[in-house]
Amino acid sequence: MLEASWIAFAFLMGLAARFIGLPPLVGYLAAGFTLSGLGQYLHIGPLDSSILTHIAHLGVLLLLFTVGLKLKLSNLVRIEVIGGGLLHFVISSLLFLAAVVLILELPLREAVLLSVALSFSSTVLAAKVLESKRELRSFHGRLAIGVLIIQDLLALVVMSLANGEAPSPWALLVFALPLLRPLLFRLLDASGHEELMVLLGLLLALVIGGYGFESLGLSSELGALAFGAMLARHKRAIELSNALWSIKEVFLVGFFLQIGISGLPGPDALAFAVVMALLLPFKGLLFFVLFVMFRLRARSAFLGSVSLTNYSEFGLIVASVVLPQWLIPLAITVALSFVISAPLTRLAHPLYKRLARWLIPLERDTEHPDEQPLSLGNAQIVIMGMGRTGRAAFDYLRAKGFEVVGLDSDPVVIEACAKAGRRALFADGEDQMLWQRLDMPCVEAVILALNDAETKIISIGQLRERGFPGLIASHAMYEDIAQRILEAGADRTYLTMSEAGAGLAEHVAHELRPGA
Structure with missing residues (x-):
């Protein structure tokens, strides 16, 4: 008792x-x-x-x-x-x-x-x-x-x-x-x-x-x-x-x-x-x-x-x-x-x-072990977060002919991406200096494939604050989080489970009626 x-x-x-x-x-x-x-x-x-x-x-x-x-x-x-x-x-x-x-x-x-x-x-x-x-x-x-x-x-x-x-x-x-x-x-x-x-x-x-x-x-x-x-x-x-x-x-x-x-x-x-x-x-x-x-x-x-x-x-x-x-x-x-x-x-x-x-x-005026990139070169699409969702998005977009670069705050993930042939760089989306100093001359869209909602919201705010005019898309597990992401300045947000269900149904429909 x-x-x-x-x-x-x-x-x-x-x-x-x-x-x-x-x-x-x-x-x-x-x-x-x-x-x-x-x-x-x-x-x-x-x-x-x-x-x-x-x-x-x-x-x-x-x-x-x-x-x-x-x-x-x-x-x-x-x-x-x-x-x-x-x-x-x-x-x-x-x-x-x-x-x-x-x-x-x-x-x-x-x-x-x-x-x-x-x-x-x-x-x-x-x-x-x-x-x-x-x-x-x-x-x-x-x-x-x-x-x-x-x-x-x-x-x-x-x-x-x-x-x-x-x-x-x-x-x-x-x-x-x-x-x-x-x-x-x-x-x-x-x-x-x-x-x-x-x-x-x-x-x-x-x-x-x-x-x-x-x-x-x-x-x-x-x-x-x-x-x-x-x-x-x-x-x-x-x-x-x-x-x-x-x-x-x-x-x-x-x-x-x-x-x-x-x-x-x-x-x-x-x-x-x-x-x-x-x-x-x-x-x-x-x-x-x-x-x-x-x-x-x-x-x-x-x-x-x-x-x-x-x-x-x-x-x-x-x-x-x-x-x-x-x-x-x-x-x-x-x-x-x-x-x-x-x-x-x-x-x-x-x-x-x-x-x-x-x-x-x-800061000491020297090379830092946690240095972040200064330029993304000719990348057209940036994927923030190279977990399962980010890797799937990277592979799909690269297959469609886009120049894609991934960003992640875990060096172990960066190393794994390099071994798999994916271009990925160390960066933390919550760092205001990243988005202020990062040169993105060709970037047309940013995909936020991170798990943490607050990091997504901070990243969106930093991108819009620097005047980024391109597309910002994100996924979310819950509708209230999706609404907060949209209010922060994202153009599109997708509910993860709903999109998974729709994708699964699309594959089934294609198998049953290939011409549909």
């Missing part, structure tokens, strides 16, 4: 948060704190959240497994990821150490561990918000996730050293995991498209990856991430991620509820959380400076930094192991940073648009 009331209350608070323009996860956090407060007010003692703790842990493992499914090792082995992640960890730990010693006068060991816990950013929040915006595979999305993985590995080392426990000697076997990739690929191929595939994902994420790594003295979170990454190159990796999506989302509600239910803070804990929240902008600023130093454009540096401007649930894990007396103050700090960071991340693109004129001059 108690769990049922938690679910109902979480739904109501999540709905309320969405109604006022905040992500539902902020409502889940508020629900947890409210339930904890009600428990104290009604004198029913601390709420038993043992079941919720297990659900929350499963949600985190599934999230990291699905992040791993979209991860490529080549995205991690980059100077801006490794250098930015390590430098930020060292510098922010030292800065937080100075602040903690100055304000709290703690023993050195306790102060160091607390500072390290505060230096990490939230993998769960960043991955969830980036995924909801379909930006996990964008340049700044991969940058943020790469840095977070570096931090997670550092957190594992810190916990092992602080706890005085070394992993089992058998942990060395993890270096042989890549040898299992062919077997995992065969299992995924053999599992079909229904419940067996979902069960395989749960088995790898929760049992073999999670419990298996834990039994070796390693992080279960790292295990789930590792097994997801091993499947990332499989052609059905995204299908598996989508199949696990609903389960993961439900379990993650437990994670955010658990933070709040862990207990209400006292005045000292609240004061600590407020002070740490005031220091949060400096954490994001340090990320931005480091990313620009590593030759990234201001836009990628800004968007990546915003995603990382929060405190981490790994800080709570570190505290639970070596700083139990700081668990509730850190929980409040993490929760408050989520309340600040979640809406900030969702508003990152319009916020950058306002700040661009001050941020762009800070």
Whole structure:
């Protein structure tokens, strides 16, 4: 009965948060704190959240497994990821150490561990918000996730050293995991498209990856991430991620509820959380400076930094192991940073648009790894988004004799297009500088084949703002989204499922009556 009331209350608070323009996860956090407060007010003692703790842990493992499914090792082995992640960890730990010693006068060991816990950013929040915006595979999305993985590995080392426990000697076997990739690929191929595939994902994420790594003295979170990454190159990796999506989302509600239910803070804990929240902008600023130093454009540096401007649930894990007396103050700090960071991340693109004129001059005058094209040459049609819809449109139009070019924000997609003989360039439609600087002398039409509606609307606005007179066409899943796209300035919008049905009927009619 108690769990049922938690679910109902979480739904109501999540709905309320969405109604006022905040992500539902902020409502889940508020629900947890409210339930904890009600428990104290009604004198029913601390709420038993043992079941919720297990659900929350499963949600985190599934999230990291699905992040791993979209991860490529080549995205991690980059100077801006490794250098930015390590430098930020060292510098922010030292800065937080100075602040903690100055304000709290703690023993050195306790102060160091607390500072390290505060230096990490939230993998769960960043991955969830980036995924909801379909930006996990964008340049700044991969940058943020790469840095977070570096931090997670550092957190594992810190916990092992602080706890005085070394992993089992058998942990060395993890270096042989890549040898299992062919077997995992065969299992995924053999599992079909229904419940067996979902069960395989749960088995790898929760049992073999999670419990298996834990039994070796390693992080279960790292295990789930590792097994997801091993499947990332499989052609059905995204299908598996989508199949696990609903389960993961439900379990993650437990994670955010658990933070709040862990207990209400006292005045000292609240004061600590407020002070740490005031220091949060400096954490994001340090990320931005480091990313620009590593030759990234201001836009990628800004968007990546915003995603990382929060405190981490790994800080709570570190505290639970070596700083139990700081668990509730850190929980409040993490929760408050989520309340600040979640809406900030969702508003990152319009916020950058306002700040661009001050941020762009800070870029280094050199070739950037996230450079975008300056000219489309003789291309007549531009296709923004080279997923299945974009590739189908590209092949059809090229067969009709048009000069076509594709644009996509995922370098992996660009590489796949190059191998398939499709001309595609790296570009992000939400970047105002792309459309302002891009030379399109022969372009007659732009097709928006992106999944994210907001990116389409921003792209349409930027194109019309620069005076593009040509045809802009887009697809949409729902009628209300289609209407918003038309209002933004598109000439045509097509409902995806309706067009698929009409196309299917056309093929059937042609087979039955070829001359019709």
